[in-house]
Amino acid sequence: MYRKSHRYKRTIKQKNKNDYRCLVNNAKKLSIENLRQQISSYLSYEVDKVDLAQVDKKKFDFNVTFGQILNANQMRDIFELFENNMKSFYDISNSSYDPIEKRAELFHRDSRYLLVNDTTDHIVAYSHFRFDIDFKLPVIYIYEIQVTKAYQNLRLGRQIMIILEHLCQLNKMKKLILTVKKSNVHALKFYYRLDYRKDTSDPNDSDTETEYDYFILSKTI
Ligand SMILES: CC(C)(COP(=O)(O)OP(=O)(O)OC[C@H]1O[C@@H](n2cnc3c(N)ncnc32)[C@H](O)[C@@H]1OP(=O)(O)O)[C@@H](O)C(=O)NCCC(=O)NCCS
Numbered sequence: 001m002y003r004k005s006h007r008y009k010r011t012i013k014q015k016n017k018n019d020y021r022c023l024v025n026n027a028k029k030l031s032i033e034n035l036r037q038q039i040s041s042y043l044s045y046e047v048d049k050v051d052l053a054q055v056d057k058k059k060f061d062f063n064v065t066f067g068q069i070l071n072a073n074q075m076r077d078i079f080e081l082f083e084n085n086m087k088s089f090y091d092i093s094n095s096s097y098d099p100i101e102k103r104a105e106l107f108h109r110d111s112r113y114l115l116v117n118d119t120t121d122h123i124v125a126y127s128h129f130r131f132d133i134d135f136k137l138p139v140i141y142i143y144e145i146q147v148t149k150a151y152q153n154l155r156l157g158r159q160i161m162i163i164l165e166h167l168c169q170l171n172k173m174k175k176l177i178l179t180v181k182k183s184n185v186h187a188l189k190f191y192y193r194l195d196y197r198k199d200t201s202d203p204n205d206s207d208t209e210t211e212y213d214y215f216i217l218s219k220t221i
Contacts, residue, residue, distance in 0.1 A: 067111025
């Protein structure tokens with residue numbers, strides 16, 4: 001009896017593993033057109049930007065693409081926005097910053113991008129994400145979310161996360177997961193506000209004496 005149920009459990013586990021791998025492969029195979037269709041109800045976003053008591057209506061366009069087919073201007077905008085927002089966190093942390101390695105990560109063949117443009121045609125916010133298996137589960141791994149300083153606190157970040165959650169649900173991924181530096185207090189508050197909590201894979205509560213300068217957060221969908 002024991003052996004039978006043991007074997008049964010193992011078969012179920014193997015089946016789940018295969019199903020999950022299949023889900024991720026299918027999500028990776030989605031064309032840009034497929035992905036665009038999936039986010040078709042989120043392609044534009046309007047918000048009131050209040051500056052010195054003056055209300056300015058701002059319109060943003062959302063789009064989705066692959067890291068490997070970004071053009072040179074888009075790559076430049078993405079890299080600059082990353083460095084403007086994040087370089088100071090590397091300067092104060094013990095992890096070193098390697099721009100060449102960062103470029104390879106940003107423009108990897110598995111990278112998917114949610115891009116936000118304003119009327120100037122510049123990328124003013126984006127998320128770099130990937131469909132992947134993480135600790136045996138199909139996930140959307142959020143590698144980056146970046147909003148240019150002038151447009152922070154306009155709920156653009158929240159809108160990006162809503163769209164990623166929508167993609168997560170449509171493609172049957174189990175959760176969204178990300179890494180955030182402990183020193184990035186604003187981002188931590190932002191994620192917490194959106195119900196992201198420490199993932200089971202977060203290493204901070206483990207028994208080892210290693211000091212980690214980041215948290216792994218996730219939200220199950
Ligand atoms: C973190 C970041 C993506 C947030 O995007 P954003 O557009 O500025 O945030 P939003 O306006 O969408 O805020 C969404 C919610 O989070 C809350 N929030 C955002 N920043 C916050 C802060 N510093 N403190 C407390 N709450 C905060 C907002 O109050 C809002 O809640 P509400 O909608 O209920 O009012 C953006 O500030 C950013 O790009 N920062 C620099 C890059 C970075 O740190 N990226 C994350 C790397 S892990």
